[in-house]
Amino acid sequence: METNKKSLHWECPMPELDFDVITLGHGSGGLLTNKLLDSGVFDLLSNEYLDKRHDGAFLPGGLAFTTDSFVVSPIFFPGGNIGELAINGTVNDLAMCGAVPKFLSLSFIIEEGLPVTRFWDILVSIRNACATAGVVVVTGDTKVVERGKGDQIFINTTGIGYTHPKAKIDSRRIGAGDKIILSGNLAAHGVAILSVREGLAFESDILSDTRALNRPVEALIERFGEGVKLLRDPTRGGVATALNEIARDTRLGTEIREDQLPIAEQVAGACEILGLDPLYVANEGIFLAWVDASIADECLAFLRQTDECAEAACIGEMVEEHPGKVILQSSIGGRRVVNMLPGEQLPRIC
Amino acid sequence: MKFLSEYRDPELVREYIREIGKITTRDWAIMEVCGGQTHSLVKNGILGLLPPQIRMIHGPGCPVCVTPLHLIDHAIHLAEKERAILCSFGDMLRVPGSEKSLLQAKAEGADVRILYSPLEAVSLAKENPTRQVVFFAVGFETTAPANGLSVVHAAELGLSNYSILTSHVLVPPAMEAVLDDEEASIQGFLAAGHVCTVMGTAEYGPIAAKYKVPIVVTGFEPVDLLQGILMTVRQLEEGRYEVENQYSRVVRPEGNPGARKVLERVFEVKDRDWRGLGTIPMSGYELREEYAAFDAKRKFEAPEGKAEESSLCMAGQVLKGIIKPQECPQFGKACTPSNPLGAPMVSSEGACAAYYHFYHVMEETK
Numbered sequence: 001m002e003t004n005k006k007s008l009h010w011e012c013p014m015p016e017l018d019f020d021v022i023t024l025g026h027g028s029g030g031l032l033t034n035k036l037l038d039s040g041v042f043d044l045l046s047n048e049y050l051d052k053r054h055d056g057a058f059l060p061g062g063l064a065f066t067t068d069s070f071v072v073s074p075i076f077f078p079g080g081n082i083g084e085l086a087i088n089g090t091v092n093d094l095a096m097c098g099a100v101p102k103f104l105s106l107s108f109i110i111e112e113g114l115p116v117t118r119f120w121d122i123l124v125s126i127r128n129a130c131a132t133a134g135v136v137v138v139t140g141d142t143k144v145v146e147r148g149k150g151d152q153i154f155i156n157t158t159g160i161g162y163t164h165p166k167a168k169i170d171s172r173r174i175g176a177g178d179k180i181i182l183s184g185n186l187a188a189h190g191v192a193i194l195s196v197r198e199g200l201a202f203e204s205d206i207l208s209d210t211r212a213l214n215r216p217v218e219a220l221i222e223r224f225g226e227g228v229k230l231l232r233d234p235t236r237g238g239v240a241t242a243l244n245e246i247a248r249d250t251r252l253g254t255e256i257r258e259d260q261l262p263i264a265e266q267v268a269g270a271c272e273i274l275g276l277d278p279l280y281v282a283n284e285g286i287f288l289a290w291v292d293a294s295i296a297d298e299c300l301a302f303l304r305q306t307d308e309c310a311e312a313a314c315i316g317e318m319v320e321e322h323p324g325k326v327i328l329q330s331s332i333g334g335r336r337v338v339n340m341l342p343g344e345q346l347p348r349i350c
Numbered sequence: 351m352k353f354l355s356e357y358r359d360p361e362l363v364r365e366y367i368r369e370i371g372k373i374t375t376r377d378w379a380i381m382e383v384c385g386g387q388t389h390s391l392v393k394n395g396i397l398g399l400l401p402p403q404i405r406m407i408h409g410p411g412c413p414v415c416v417t418p419l420h421l422i423d424h425a426i427h428l429a430e431k432e433r434a435i436l437c438s439f440g441d442m443l444r445v446p447g448s449e450k451s452l453l454q455a456k457a458e459g460a461d462v463r464i465l466y467s468p469l470e471a472v473s474l475a476k477e478n479p480t481r482q483v484v485f486f487a488v489g490f491e492t493t494a495p496a497n498g499l500s501v502v503h504a505a506e507l508g509l510s511n512y513s514i515l516t517s518h519v520l521v522p523p524a525m526e527a528v529l530d531d532e533e534a535s536i537q538g539f540l541a542a543g544h545v546c547t548v549m550g551t552a553e554y555g556p557i558a559a560k561y562k563v564p565i566v567v568t569g570f571e572p573v574d575l576l577q578g579i580l581m582t583v584r585q586l587e588e589g590r591y592e593v594e595n596q597y598s599r600v601v602r603p604e605g606n607p608g609a610r611k612v613l614e615r616v617f618e619v620k621d622r623d624w625r626g627l628g629t630i631p632m633s634g635y636e637l638r639e640e641y642a643a644f645d646a647k648r649k650f651e652a653p654e655g656k657a658e659e660s661s662l663c664m665a666g667q668v669l670k671g672i673i674k675p676q677e678c679p680q681f682g683k684a685c686t687p688s689n690p691l692g693a694p695m696v697s698s699e700g701a702c703a704a705y706y707h708f709y710h711v712m713e714e715t716k
Binding site for chain 2: 018021022023024025031032035265268269272274275277328329330331332333334335336337339341342343346
């Protein structure tokens, strides 16, 4: 009875933290984000669904459920805008649960002063993104805040889907020897956004890779079923962060090969110039799949036939050695650890 | 990528490694001066490919690492107390000052902006005539010309709200300081390719002769670095100590006359504090008297209070190559990239951060 009473007490003491304020790094998806998640503040809300810490929750009755907020700046960027990003992001989170996305909610927080033509453009691209992904918006909300209290527009989407009957997505099923497939070129989204950021703008025709991944994922699961053990879309924090999270969760080592990483030449060039490591740059239209070694080649060939994943590559595998660590074999044959970054990747001086 | 992939050719890399192994007959300690070289050695996993007799020492050429604490505090003070728009290169933001980093100051409401070019800061000053705009001018001879040029532009535009907080340091005096240290044991140098692109190679002859050390001007790609190491080892094995230029596709003996002209016009050489190394005579640039109006140090008061380094941090000995980063008792324990005690743990060019990434592989994948 005593513990029961305690858990109902609303004034819980805050866990001891080694930071006083939330910084941008806490939202970077990297080490600081994980630190915030691990700090104990979310233990307040602990339950069996949340504690799995997947991209979405698996609910009774074969339902998958997820939510995501979109605050990208600028709201229009090469290759897309915040509207389609908000649809694709939630669709992809559901797809990563091995689910077929169906219904979405859509909430806007709009800063006063947003030209209505821009809002319309965003709505149109939302509609198109929904049609492409085969989802419908079934409920929504619109709030307007004073000028200066937001950055033109923020969007939240929540999605529900049905888990595919053949899907068995669970990081606990991953074992040494499993192969890691990356579904397409990395780092395009982050570099496209940077190319139009104030202070960093440079001329390029690099486009964001924002796209819905539910169709190739559904086809992959339909074809290979349980052979697909885990799916992740490496958004914030990039491929490196996603790989680190899985290495940590599975207590296995990860080996990747630099010469197998698919990247468009222009994006690679931009990263060289800006002093960024593409492994940490955000993506919005690719996924990582951990698959059984026996079907890896077939999976790869299958994915490469799809429009969305023509550049797919097998980038590495899980190993018994160095548990929890991601090791990259460089193109010239050297080795280094690929760590989680403490916060956002900062451009180097020289 | 054209002009890059040629210098990352795995076959060529293997050939150089074999050649270095073939000619090395004893232990040699070689310092790569520039943080960009450190970054490349680690990123490409080159340290693990070298013969065990070759010990690379990561030099003080990481601008983020050697910027003194009091200047970081000053920058934070300008952003917080003077309400200036404080502009900086990206990797300076996470370096801890006495109390906080610029990134923390930004989170608490200070107007701190990441820029790639100081000329952008001049544009900001033009667009924000009611605000003071300060550029945190950090770096070696490489970034100094552009930072100097921003002052020239601001002067031509008649801007009274633009200034730079200079933390410009020079490579040759730092090399001498490291060589003068009794405990240091450096036998050869890879000189910083991009610094020489600006300054040329003439400054290094006297150092090579005085200290009897080979100095090879070296680039940043794997093949560059290995060729530079090979040239240095060859000199060491043959008992020569000359200045050689591996990076001749970029570095001319006279450097870049246009850039040097700007440096001459805007800056004068003065004594300077180096974080971890202390004051080195005539080792940095300050703005000349005629540009005093653009000097944030003269324009604004420095914050009160004395900046004190963590007494646990052994950055100075690391930067001189006296100890390896992992020999510091705090390494990887109290001091990590997400909770750095000293600057070399912050930047990806810093020796400690570099080893933090590399050392784990060596330990755990043996």
